[in-house]
Amino acid sequence: MPKNILSVENLNGGYEVFVGRRRVFVHAVDDVTFSLHNNEVLGVAGESGCGKSTLAKMIYGAIIPPLLVKGGSISITTKGGEVLNINKLSIDEVRRKIWWIEISYIPQNSMNVLNPLKRIKDQFIDVFRYHGIKMDKTETVEHLRDTLTTLGLPPEVINAYPHQLSGGMRQRVVIALSLVFNPRIILADEPTTAVDVVTQRTILSLLKEWRENNKSSLVLISHDMSVHAYMDDRIAIMYAGNVVELGSSLDIFKEPLHPYTRALIESLIRKGDKSIRKGLAGQPPDLINPPPGCRFHPRCPYVMNICRSEEPVTTFLDNDRYVRCWLYTSSR
Amino acid sequence: MENENMLKIESVTKLYGYGILGLKKFKALDSVSMNVNLERPKIAVLAGETGSGKTTLLRIIMGIVKPEIGRVLYRGYDIHKLKGSTARWYRKEVQPIFQDPYEAFNPLRRVDSYFYDTVTNICGIKDKDEIMYRIDESLRFVGLSLDRVSGKYPHEFSGGELQRISIARALLTTPRILLADEPVSMLDATLRVGILNILKDLKEKLNMIIIYVTHDLSTAYYVGDDISVMYRGTLVEHGPISKVYQEPRHPYTSALLNSVLEPDPSLRDKYPAVKPSSLELKEFLIAGCRYANRCPYAKEICWTTLPPYIDVDGVNVRCWKHLDYKL
Numbered sequence: 001m002p003k004n005i006l007s008v009e010n011l012n013g014g015y016e017v018f019v020g021r022r023r024v025f026v027h028a029v030d031d032v033t034f035s036l037h038n039n040e041v042l043g044v045a046g047e048s049g050c051g052k053s054t055l056a057k058m059i060y061g062a063i064i065p066p067l068l069v070k071g072g073s074i075s076i077t078t079k080g081g082e083v084l085n086i087n088k089l090s091i092d093e094v095r096r097k098i099w100w101i102e103i104s105y106i107p108q109n110s111m112n113v114l115n116p117l118k119r120i121k122d123q124f125i126d127v128f129r130y131h132g133i134k135m136d137k138t139e140t141v142e143h144l145r146d147t148l149t150t151l152g153l154p155p156e157v158i159n160a161y162p163h164q165l166s167g168g169m170r171q172r173v174v175i176a177l178s179l180v181f182n183p184r185i186i187l188a189d190e191p192t193t194a195v196d197v198v199t200q201r202t203i204l205s206l207l208k209e210w211r212e213n214n215k216s217s218l219v220l221i222s223h224d225m226s227v228h229a230y231m232d233d234r235i236a237i238m239y240a241g242n243v244v245e246l247g248s249s250l251d252i253f254k255e256p257l258h259p260y261t262r263a264l265i266e267s268l269i270r271k272g273d274k275s276i277r278k279g280l281a282g283q284p285p286d287l288i289n290p291p292p293g294c295r296f297h298p299r300c301p302y303v304m305n306i307c308r309s310e311e312p313v314t315t316f317l318d319n320d321r322y323v324r325c326w327l328y329t330s331s332r
Numbered sequence: 333m334e335n336e337n338m339l340k341i342e343s344v345t346k347l348y349g350y351g352i353l354g355l356k357k358f359k360a361l362d363s364v365s366m367n368v369n370l371e372r373p374k375i376a377v378l379a380g381e382t383g384s385g386k387t388t389l390l391r392i393i394m395g396i397v398k399p400e401i402g403r404v405l406y407r408g409y410d411i412h413k414l415k416g417s418t419a420r421w422y423r424k425e426v427q428p429i430f431q432d433p434y435e436a437f438n439p440l441r442r443v444d445s446y447f448y449d450t451v452t453n454i455c456g457i458k459d460k461d462e463i464m465y466r467i468d469e470s471l472r473f474v475g476l477s478l479d480r481v482s483g484k485y486p487h488e489f490s491g492g493e494l495q496r497i498s499i500a501r502a503l504l505t506t507p508r509i510l511l512a513d514e515p516v517s518m519l520d521a522t523l524r525v526g527i528l529n530i531l532k533d534l535k536e537k538l539n540m541i542i543i544y545v546t547h548d549l550s551t552a553y554y555v556g557d558d559i560s561v562m563y564r565g566t567l568v569e570h571g572p573i574s575k576v577y578q579e580p581r582h583p584y585t586s587a588l589l590n591s592v593l594e595p596d597p598s599l600r601d602k603y604p605a606v607k608p609s610s611l612e613l614k615e616f617l618i619a620g621c622r623y624a625n626r627c628p629y630a631k632e633i634c635w636t637t638l639p640p641y642i643d644v645d646g647v648n649v650r651c652w653k654h655l656d657y658k659l
Binding site: 049201205230232264271276278 | 381382383491492521522523524526528529547548549551553554587589591594595596597598599600603605
């Protein structure tokens with residue numbers, strides 16, 4: 001049985017926003033349960049607006065209003081063997097103890113997160129200083145050179161300003177920045193959406209190689225199923241705030257169970273394939289007012305009466321595979 | 333006249349400045365030529381990485397960027413010299429759709445107002461019933477209707493719906509050519525197919541010509557009839573899409589095809605290694621083949637002289653390899 005380093009139980013949460021004077025709650029993450037094993041890649045897939053990024057923010061502990069956690073727990077086993085409950089810690093504690101050291105976050109659009117007025121090396125020095133690591137300048141520069149060359153960047157990058165680098169290079173710098181303290185968990189939120197195919201391959205291979213060498217775990221959030229196929233050991237499919245299916249990537253791609261996963265896999269276009277594909281009809285639901293019962297039922301081709309009124313329960317097929325759909329509860 | 337039903341792009345070169353004052357110039361597009369027969373409906377794919385000049389070329393065709401050398405002829409007219417009513421006519425004939433549908437619409441303006449503006453200003457229709465009829469007709473073609481759209485703001489639609497709306501808006505003028513700049517790269521997989529199927533419908537039912545710009549070679553093959561591959565401002569390969577995919581003639585095309593990730597986990601270990609792209613500007617300044625820096629077959633002549641177009645079995649390629657490295 002693989003060891004878990006992060007487990008998320010019945011996590012519930014979302015955003016509290018005002019529409020006019022009315023206070024509404026956007027239920028972006030609803031009853032999510034999963035665990036992250038040691039040394040694995042867990043993918044989180046789903047359409048935009050299904051709560052993938054919100055889930056990442058919650059795991060990272062960046063719970064700043066309007067984001068609220070309503071229930072559930074996120075526990076992490078630290079490098080020292082301590083078990084911490086991220087959602088019980090204050091934001092300052094999370095900053096000191098968790099960020100960069102235990103969990104690193106590669107944000108969406110990561111090419112635009114660098115400070116435009118600072119040279120690349122100064123951005124790194126800031127991070128070292130924040131975590132109270134004292135290094136003299138030459139030592140830091142030496143260390144930086146090593147880190148950057150492992151990511152395939154020329155050494156002159158450390159003296160450059162962000163605008164002098166191309167998008168792909170900036171992205172690699174941000175990745176290097178997030179890996180400096182050898183975190184055990186990396187949360188990558190759409191690390192490659194804004195770049196083209198060749199850069200995408202480069203960045204993904206670098207991440208993959210780094211992870212395999214350091215035996216860290218990666219939570220990869222993306223809507224691009226080919227990225228998941230390339231990287232993941234296991235995939236969690238999210239739809240409208242629920243994890244509707246979770247399983248090993250081979251199983252998910254070969255034998256998708258949930259009707260949404262099936263539609264998703266069928267809609268994928270493969271290279272050198274001209275056969276007509278059908279997309280999924282209908283629109284993703286409004287999370288302020290989600291449909292009753294199963295949130296997928298208005299678009300589901302296999303909809304039954306029970307789906308319209310009651311939320312489906314989670315059915316475990318084996319230890320590491322579950323699906324949340326009424327189709328699979330009756331037969332077992 | 334043979335120019336009558338052609339869109340001709342004649343060795344177009346566009347210079348952009350770089351350096352502190354932008355006084356030094358590099359060629360963002362280097363003598364790109366292309367011919368599109370307006371009588372034959374097709375989807376022409378323009379593929380390449382970021383910074384390959386594909387969007388610049390599209391903007392030149394749209395008429396909003398003027399090339400330094402070369403010209404674009406549409407039915408015999410130089411589109412960069414059009415004035416008055418002929419300029420308006422060209423606006424009707426060629427319509428664009430853009431990458432990010434959320435940025436294409438003003439968030440404070442109702443979506444349907446764009447439709448009324450287009451119909452009255454560009455098409456010049458004044459009769460109220462006919463305006464409504466035209467708008468509803470084009471929205472129905474993309475699977476929406478005027479009732480669903482009227483009075484709403486962009487944030488009330490999903491990305492897929494907004495992209496449909498921008499296609500419908502482009503259709504109002506009954507254009508001959510639709511310029512689609514990465515229309516699906518911001519959309520989710522399940523919605524992506526819907527938009528691509530609309531593009532196919534446009535070609536088959538309305539006999540339109542679509543220039544589809546993308547870096548995603550799997551969607552390109554799904555919709556495309558022929559493909560032009562661009563690299564750092566030069567057109568490196570052009571031909572029927574099935575031929576190019578089966579046997580890429582240019583080393584860059586095969587590198588690009590190899591880096592496409594497939595949605596199949598069992599293929600994971602079979603991808604060949606890629607060489608990351610280095611500094612862009614340096615490659616733009618190479619006098620010869622721009623790909624020489626990354627090309628495994630590069631020889632001396634590749635660095636100094638740009639290869640001419642060679643016809644290899646129905647596919648146009650620009651590579652010295654097929655000429656045995658000599659003229």
